[in-house]
Amino acid sequence: xxxxxxxxxxxxxxxxxxxxxxxxxxxxxxxxxxxxxxxxxxxxxxxxxxxxxxxxxxxxxxxxxxxxxxxxxxxxxxxxxxxxxxxxxxxxxxxxxxxxxxxxxxxxxxxxxxxxxxxxxxxxx
Numbered sequence: 001x002x003x004x005x006x007x008x009x010x011x012x013x014x015x016x017x018x019x020x021x022x023x024x025x026x027x028x029x030x031x032x033x034x035x036x037x038x039x040x041x042x043x044x045x046x047x048x049x050x051x052x053x054x055x056x057x058x059x060x061x062x063x064x065x066x067x068x069x070x071x072x073x074x075x076x077x078x079x080x081x082x083x084x085x086x087x088x089x090x091x092x093x094x095x096x097x098x099x100x101x102x103x104x105x106x107x108x109x110x111x112x113x114x115x116x117x118x119x120x121x122x123x124x125x
Contacts, residue, residue, distance in 0.1 A: 008041075008087075016088060020095035027091055034090050044071065044084025059097065065110070069093040 008016070008031045013024040022030070033053065037045035047066050056062040069089040073082035085093075095101060096109050 016091045020091060021098050021100040022091065022095055030091055030094055031087060034087050038087070041087065044086045045090070047080055047083050047085065050085050050090065055094070056097075062097075065093060065097070 008028070010024065013027045013031070016022075016031070017024050017027045020027070034045065035041060037049045037053075047070055050056060050066050051062055056066065066085065067080070067083065069092065070083040070085045071089070073079060076082050096106055
């Protein structure tokens with residue numbers, strides 16, 4: 001997708017929509033929203049900028065979920081400021097958060113993401 005978010009063609013929209021609950025029209029809207037955060041469409045958006053979107057700002061799980069979808073800098077793996085969310089990651093994450101995604105799928109996807117990033121700690125209080 002190196003052409004940038006501003007130049008997402010219909011084939012790329014279809015590719016981004018695959019495996020999500022979104023139509024190509026939905027993905028086009030999401031790509032426009034993302035373009036505000038990443039005007040070049042190539043560098044990605046900072047985690048805090050993504051969390052600042054109104055759709056995510058009030059979501060209680062977003063602060064824990066967005067970093068799981070980010071690409072982290074190999075030279076500074078703990079530096080949150082260098083981590084970036086790219087359009088394809090943004091679309092996948094928004095699909096997971098969508099009301100159209102079945103709860104079972106949300107749990108499975110979240111568990112896989114968490115498991116891939118370290119031990120899953122479950123607390124039953």
